[in-house]
Amino acid sequence: MEKVYLLICCLCLALTLDAQTETDRPYSINEGTMIGIGRYHLRNTYLSPVTYSGTGIRIVNERMKMVASSDSRISSFQVIDIDFSSVSNPAGSVGALAGFVDYTYGYHYRFEPFSGFKLLTGGSVKGMFGFVYNTQTANNPIATHIDLDLNASVMGIYTFKIKNYPLTWRLQSDIPLTGALFTPAFGQSYYEIFGLGNTSGIVGFSSLHNKFAMRNYVSVDLPVWKFSVRLGYLNNLYTTDIKQIQTRYVSHNLMIGLVKEFISFSGKNMNKQNGYQSAYY
Numbered sequence: 001m002e003k004v005y006l007l008i009c010c011l012c013l014a015l016t017l018d019a020q021t022e023t024d025r026p027y028s029i030n031e032g033t034m035i036g037i038g039r040y041h042l043r044n045t046y047l048s049p050v051t052y053s054g055t056g057i058r059i060v061n062e063r064m065k066m067v068a069s070s071d072s073r074i075s076s077f078q079v080i081d082i083d084f085s086s087v088s089n090p091a092g093s094v095g096a097l098a099g100f101v102d103y104t105y106g107y108h109y110r111f112e113p114f115s116g117f118k119l120l121t122g123g124s125v126k127g128m129f130g131f132v133y134n135t136q137t138a139n140n141p142i143a144t145h146i147d148l149d150l151n152a153s154v155m156g157i158y159t160f161k162i163k164n165y166p167l168t169w170r171l172q173s174d175i176p177l178t179g180a181l182f183t184p185a186f187g188q189s190y191y192e193i194f195g196l197g198n199t200s201g202i203v204g205f206s207s208l209h210n211k212f213a214m215r216n217y218v219s220v221d222l223p224v225w226k227f228s229v230r231l232g233y234l235n236n237l238y239t240t241d242i243k244q245i246q247t248r249y250v251s252h253n254l255m256i257g258l259v260k261e262f263i264s265f266s267g268k269n270m271n272k273q274n275g276y277q278s279a280y281y
Contacts (some may be wrong), residue, residue: 013202027066030280032230034060034257042098043248046143046186047134048089051248052096052104056085058234058253064279075120079104083251092228094137098249100130100145104174106153120155126176140189143247149206149213151178158162159281168221168281175214178207186244204242213238221259221281228259 036058043051059082067074081102088095106124116242130145156174183204184193192198219232232255240247261278 022109026277027068028261028263028278030064030259030261030278032060032062032259034230034255036060036232036234036253036255038234038251038253040087040098041248041250042085042096042132043246044132044143045244045246046140046184047096047132047137048094050089052087052089052094054087056083056086056087056098056251056253058251058255060234060255060257066277066279072277073110075108075110077104077106077108077124077157077279083253085251094134095149096106096132098130098132099130102126102128104151106151108155109154116159118155118157120153120157122153124151124153124174125149126151126174127181130239140187142190144182144190146182147176147179147206148181149176151176157280166223170217170219170221170280172217173214176206178205178212179211180204181206181211181240181242182247183242206240206242210242211240219255229256230257230259 038056038058039053040056041051041053043049043223061080063076063079064075064077066072067076079102082102084097084099086095086097094195097213104124106122108120109120109124109252111119126147126149128145128147128149132143132145134141151174153174155170157168157170159166161167180203182202184190186203188198193202214224214235214237216235217232219230221228221230234251234253234255236249236251236253238249261281
């Protein structure tokens with residue numbers, strides 16, 4: 001009887017050690033850095049009722065990582081998005097410059113309906129700073145954007161093979177549900193706000209009734225030698241209608257960049273280099 005008890009204890013210990021080895025595998029960080037070029041259409045009635053169009057460039061850095069102690073169900077993500085565009089009115093007689101910097105951090109809960117496919121749903125916090133500068137307007141030549149949003153996010157990732165060549169497709173959409181933003185009144189100059197201190201009402205709250213924005217991103221990862229190339233299409237839509245000022249910004253970018261999967265070793269994880277768990281692949 002003692003031998004049987006000892007055997008059971010040994011089996012339980014072996015299973016426990018095996019489970020710890022599996023769950024304690026370090027989580028890798030999937031990071032992609034892309035650059036893109038595309039078409040931009042900007043309309044801001046604070047500056048002009050006309051839609052300005054032109055070209056722009058965009059740089060995007062994104063990271064994904066599994067969250068520890070989440071039973072492989074929750075992953076975190078962050079996105080840094082920088083773009084700059086040069087646009088002009090339909091006649092080409094008046095030009096404008098625009099630039100935006102976005103930072104997003106959030107979490108996804110993961111489902112795997114079938115092998116190779118991951119469905120991620122969750123939310124994020126996004127901060128944005130941007131400007132549109134009319135190069136030939138003396139009165140109120142610049143419109144500034146400062147936004148803070150709570151977003152809903154959904155992503156699908158599908159990995160499959162074509163003749164033993166792996167491909168990973170991703171489709172992602174993010175929509176702000178509510179937030180706060182900088183909202184000067186129509187005709188109110190920045191001199192009044194910052195020079196004279198007339199700051200009453202310059203911060204407003206946004207939701208779907210006065211602001212609709214959407215970020216749509218589709219990409220495919222192609223393994224090439226010792227790294228992966230990510231090709232993608234990024235579409236951004238931003239519209240507001242607040243205090244008699246309407247904005248509508250639309251951009252279409254073709255993206256290309258490199259993806260790396262790495263592990264940040266520290267402390268007790270230094271010795272766990274024989275395998276990892278990816279949030280993306």
